[in-house]
Amino acid sequence: MALAGKIFKALKQTRDKISEAFDLVRKEKVSIESLDQLEETLILADIGIDTVEKALDVIKNNKKNNFIQEVENYLISVLPENINDEEYFSKPMVILMVGVNGTGKTTSCAKLAKYYKTQGKKVLMIAADTYRAAAVDQLKVWSNRLNVEMIYNESSNQPSSVLFDGLTAAKSQKSDIIIVDTAGRLQTSKNLMSELEKMYRLAKKNFSSFNINSLITIDASLGQNSLIQAKDFNSIINLDGAILTKMDGTAKGGIVFPLYNESNISVKFIGTGEDLNDLHKFNRNEYIQSILGINNTA
Numbered sequence: 001m002a003l004a005g006k007i008f009k010a011l012k013q014t015r016d017k018i019s020e021a022f023d024l025v026r027k028e029k030v031s032i033e034s035l036d037q038l039e040e041t042l043i044l045a046d047i048g049i050d051t052v053e054k055a056l057d058v059i060k061n062n063k064k065n066n067f068i069q070e071v072e073n074y075l076i077s078v079l080p081e082n083i084n085d086e087e088y089f090s091k092p093m094v095i096l097m098v099g100v101n102g103t104g105k106t107t108s109c110a111k112l113a114k115y116y117k118t119q120g121k122k123v124l125m126i127a128a129d130t131y132r133a134a135a136v137d138q139l140k141v142w143s144n145r146l147n148v149e150m151i152y153n154e155s156s157n158q159p160s161s162v163l164f165d166g167l168t169a170a171k172s173q174k175s176d177i178i179i180v181d182t183a184g185r186l187q188t189s190k191n192l193m194s195e196l197e198k199m200y201r202l203a204k205k206n207f208s209s210f211n212i213n214s215l216i217t218i219d220a221s222l223g224q225n226s227l228i229q230a231k232d233f234n235s236i237i238n239l240d241g242a243i244l245t246k247m248d249g250t251a252k253g254g255i256v257f258p259l260y261n262e263s264n265i266s267v268k269f270i271g272t273g274e275d276l277n278d279l280h281k282f283n284r285n286e287y288i289q290s291i292l293g294i295n296n297t298a
């Protein structure tokens with residue numbers, strides 16, 4: 001199946017409800033009741049109240065036109081353009097994978113390793129989750145399967161020191177992409193958040209030959225709570241973007257909008273399953289068409 005098909009498929013639950021509400025609006029010729037129904041559906045999909053209100057205005061102003069097309073154009077206009085990968089590669093890139101427990105960091109590290117390895121990049125993974133006993137083993141399984149080297153230190157309980165060793169190795173090995181798995185932490189845990197800030201600072205300060213990026217994993221099914229997580233992480237380590245995980249199991253696929261509007265965090269990748277291939281570069285047109293039900297490519 002084509003990639004576009006996979007994203008379209010993963011967004012089915014979100015799309016089914018939205019396209020049903022749009023159908024009603026069309027059938028009832030933009031009645032107040034049908035607009036109320038659509039509004040509720042869009043809000044339940046986590047699209048965010050500001051975007052929803054404006055989308056409804058677009059419909060009211062285009063009653064006689066192809067209003068779904070107009071809504072599509074509006075939604076495209078509020079998200080950032082897709083970023084060209086090339087801009088990352090002026091320097092070797094470090095990706096610090098951060099986020100709340102269980103949101104998909106380790107799995108996303110492995111998926112990204114595969115994504116970049118497939119592009120011919122020299123990838124190194126660093127297992128810097130020193131909290132959970134099985135964390136290193138979990139990443140090791142992926143690293144073996146992918147045949148990608150992994151730096152770890154099972155006897156260390158200092159994630160910063162594992163990170164330092166890993167980045168030193170990456171420098172001498174001339175890695176292109178260095179993917180760092182970190183421990184899950186709640187945004188409210190002061191100690192763990194300050195530890196993360198220390199790791200980020202250490203990398204920025206000592207490894208200026210690398211482009212240091214941080215990506216947060218956001219579990220799409222968690223809804224509004226994810227926004228708070230993202231804002232709090234962003235205030236500590238200046239996030240470069242998000243990976244929206246578990247998109248396959250939720251009808252709440254709209255979080256991309258408030259993430260960008262309210263926190264200025266753009267989604268870079270979408271996770272659509274537990275397998276290595278279930279990671280897709282975020283493409284705003286494809287995403288919007290997939291939630292509205294336009295241009296079915298599946």
Ligand SMILES: Nc1nc2c(ncn2[C@@H]2O[C@H](COP(=O)(O)OP(=O)(O)OP(=O)(O)O)[C@@H](O)[C@H]2O)c(=O)[nH]1
Binds near residue numbers: 099101107184248
């Ligand atoms: N369906 C689905 N499951 C996912 C996705 N990403 C991760 N998972 C699953 O979510 C669970 C947690 O994933 P991990 O990668 O271990 O999460 P983590 O953030 O590293 O967890 P901690 O290290 O404990 O904080 C695993 O069972 C994964 O297989 C996804 O995109 N879709």
Ligand SMILES: [Mg+2]
Binds near residue numbers: 135
């Ligand atoms: Mg993990």
